[in-house]
Amino acid sequence: MASTIKDIARRLNISVSTVSYALNGGPRSVPEEVRDKVLTVARELDYRPNRVARSLITRRSHVLGIIPHRSSRDLILGPFMQHVLNGILNEAELMMQHVLIFTRCDEKDTAGTMDQFLGGHVDGLVFISSDGLEPVLEELRHRNFPHVALSARRGASPTVTVDNVNGVERAMAHLYGLGHRKIGHLRGIPTHYDGWERHEAYSDFMRRHGLPINPSWIVDGRFTPFDGRCAALKILDRPDRPTAVFAANDEMALGLLEAARELGISVPSQLSVVGFDDSPHAALCYPRLTTVRQPLNDIGAAAARMLLDIIEERDPVTSLRFGTELVIRDTTARPTEDQS
Amino acid sequence: MASTIKDIARRLNISVSTVSYALNGGPRSVPEEVRDKVLTVARELDYRPNRVARSLITRRSHVLGIIPHRSSRDLILGPFMQHVLNGILNEAELMMQHVLIFTRCDEKDTAGTMDQFLGGHVDGLVFISSDGLEPVLEELRHRNFPHVALSARRGASPTVTVDNVNGVERAMAHLYGLGHRKIGHLRGIPTHYDGWERHEAYSDFMRRHGLPINPSWIVDGRFTPFDGRCAALKILDRPDRPTAVFAANDEMALGLLEAARELGISVPSQLSVVGFDDSPHAALCYPRLTTVRQPLNDIGAAAARMLLDIIEERDPVTSLRFGTELVIRDTTARPTEDQS
DNA sequence: AACGTTTCGCGAAACGTTTCGGAAGTGGAA
DNA sequence: TTCCACTTCCGAAACGTTTCGCGAAACGTT
Structure with a gap:
């Protein structure tokens, strides 16, 4: 149905190559006069180039x-x-x-x-x-x-x-500097590279500073608020809970905040939280989330x-x-x- | 570089059509034996069909x-x-x-x-x-x-x-039922159809219930938290501010919440807020947002x-x-x- | 007048498929 | 034997472009 370059050529009794050149100022020049005629007829016929045919030959689809x-x-x-x-x-x-x-x-x-x-x-x-x-x-x-x-x-x-390592380092150093020693981690799925690297950096920091790594302070989640909340409940709802938690991303930190609210743990006075990403909601939630910004x-x-x-x-x-x-x-x- | 259907044909000394039929169980049948041979050679040559060429002829790209x-x-x-x-x-x-x-x-x-x-x-x-x-x-x-x-x-x-009209109706009826009479509106850009329709529904409700529509209680924003905050400041930072605001979406409502916090207006005791969308953060923010859920x-x-x-x-x-x-x-x- | 050099234009090949028309062969039934 | 149906396969056209090779004409220079 749709008209093609051939239709234009036929209408003007010229060859398709000429039409092609005219249409895209092609690699060869065509005289002003026929160029105009081609353009006019193209408009009349409501011509649209077929980009698929073009990609086939140019090997580019853009x-x-x-x-x-x-x-x-x-x-x-x-x-x-x-x-x-x-x-x-x-x-x-x-x-x-x-x-x-x-x-x-x-x-x-x-x-x-x-x-x-x-x-x-x-x-x-x-x-x-x-x-x-x-x-x-x-x-x-x-x-x-x-x-x-x-x-x-x-x-x-x-x-x-x-730079996950550096980012986690900053977060952890901040918590450490405030006096936290019992620091938990809401970990992303470890097959996910960022999740893995952040956990490594967390562990590394804890080790280097001689802090105890309590396995029950580390729970996995798939980066969603829901997972964050579930995981946080496991970490927080126990007598020996950490005083601070570093979450692998903001979404999970948000879930963590919710969990803390449910458990009646007040943030930041009873629990400090750091996220990762600086998603827009980090600044909008309450209390506003301390986090590691990455320029997504x-x-x-x-x-x-x-x-x-x-x-x-x-x-x-x-x-x-x-x-x-x-x-x-x-x-x-x-x-x-x-x-x- | 990449091998084509022709390469397979040449290798087996058969025609391209046969290869095509064999490859996609095509509209015509080919004997089991040659089918297998084609498949084997295709694997050997690391053949990948060119979907662009196919779309050109089938007129479907999927x-x-x-x-x-x-x-x-x-x-x-x-x-x-x-x-x-x-x-x-x-x-x-x-x-x-x-x-x-x-x-x-x-x-x-x-x-x-x-x-x-x-x-x-x-x-x-x-x-x-x-x-x-x-x-x-x-x-x-x-x-x-x-x-x-x-x-x-x-x-x-x-x-x-x-159904924007119905959604807004519910939100407004809720506010009205609680006793609110001075209700403002954080409006979406009015060229946006949803924004326009929600505003119409808001106005309609106000009119039908004989409530005063104060033009300075209606401010536009482009559906973002930032715009919501700016618009909210205009609405709230004045002596005759409304007791409730209906925001055209949750993001702006979130900005509104932030603005209220800045101004020391407590929600919901001094100001009621309803959003639209029920985005995940509506349940995560504090206080948790009352909103109109639409199944996005x-x-x-x-x-x-x-x-x-x-x-x-x-x-x-x-x-x-x-x-x-x-x-x-x-x-x-x-x-x-x-x-x- | 002979010569390069441009300009202009056409035809055809190419891109990698799909699918149609038909030829050749096979087998069974009449 | 003849006819029909079926299988198997090939060649070629088609999809809509881009671009190359080549010839013809036009133009200016010697």
Whole structure:
């Protein structure tokens, strides 16, 4: 139904090549006069170029692919995914690229997954989390297909990461400086790289400062407020509870705050809390959350830009690491006498 | 570099058509034996079908397009976009479709926009908000291109909406029932259809109950916490402030809560607040927000499903409207004596 | 007049598929 | 033997572009 370049050519009794050149100021020039005629007829026929046909031949779609974490049902709802995605989208807009989100991504079916990725619909891929997808990354590297991984071990593939170790260090040092010695940890799923790294940094800090690590002060959650609340109940509802808890992200810290309220534990006087992310709600909740800020929007934007650089074969920046910043608000204070 | 169907054919000295049939159990049968051989060689050559070439001929990409609100820089960050997108993504996954987010969408350049949309990269479109895009919708209708609009006037295009009128009615009736007579409104941008409809419903309620509408009790914001805070300061920081405020969404209500805290106005004893959405943080903030719940995930999922129905020419469901539910939490109470 | 150099334009190949028309062969029934 | 139906496979067209090679014409220089 829709008109094509051929229809224009026929109408004007000229060849399709000429039309193509006219339409996109193509690699060869066409005289002003016929150019105008082509443009007019194109408008008359309501012509729209078929970008798919074009991609087939140019091998570029101007679309960036995104692979959300596989448990995306939950994670896309979190501020992490949200802000990173926002960063990617904003940057993609500037770079005139669209963004395709791959919904199906079965890590057990590497072949099927690759079919999707390499089908030509996207020029490159951003992995929001590489958790469980190492074989896929491996094959992409092997095929030389442009990709960038976030929240991943710095390895063979290009990565954009946040300095978790440094961020956790700041958070812990803050708590330690206030006088806390009994510090618990709401840990993210340990297969998730950030979750793992933050836990490592936490353990490392505790060890280095000779603090006791009580296993029952460390509970896992999948980065959601609900999980945070459940996990927090396990940590807090016991006689020897810690005086402070470091949560692997803000969402879980929010759940923790709720749990504390339910248990009648007042924050920060009886319990200090530090989160990670500085999501918008950290400043909006009550009491306002002390947290480690990571520039999620910038991370997303950087990933998008790095990916396009790779696609267009510019400088080979292979990895980028962003810094963090401690934002001290109202959920941290000195532990009270009777606790320490 | 990558191997094609032709390579397989050459290797086996058979025709490409046979390979094609073998590969996708195609419309014609091929004997078991050659089928196996084709599959083996395909694996050997690490063959990946080129989906772009396939879409060119089948005219299907199995990708659903999404057009975020044009001021997406802000809106994608809100729970509205987030949950709707989540709903779409989940449903798309079930339906084996991927999702492409159009970043560029200049409402001034209808032609350019249409080029993007009709380029063949997507089989249909979901408009998150049709605000300002009527000409585009018009043309899509004219071309019979599958699309669904959210948060839009029920018109010629298929829509999925929420019953704003009913939702606002519940919120207002709740406040009225508690004894509030001086009720303000934190309004969303009025070009946004939901924002407009909620404001209409608010005004209508006030009129019907003979309540005074004070223009300085109505301030606009772009659905963000920051805007909510700014707008709330204007409403609250004056001698004749209302005893209750209905906010067009939860994010602004959250900003309102913050503003109230800054001004030393205690919620709910001195000020009642109702939001709209029931975003996760409504239950997590303090005091917990009374709000109108709308099933954002379901709305997104329904839109995706409706779109696919249209694409695949199944039943012609033209529009769907979801109901709301009032969730009473801790930000609403009777007005105190001295206020009324 | 002979010569390069541009300009202009056409035809065709290519991108990687899907799918149609039909040819050749096989087997069974009339 | 003839006819029909079925299987198996090939060649080619099609989808809508981009772009290369090449020829013809036009133009100015020697």
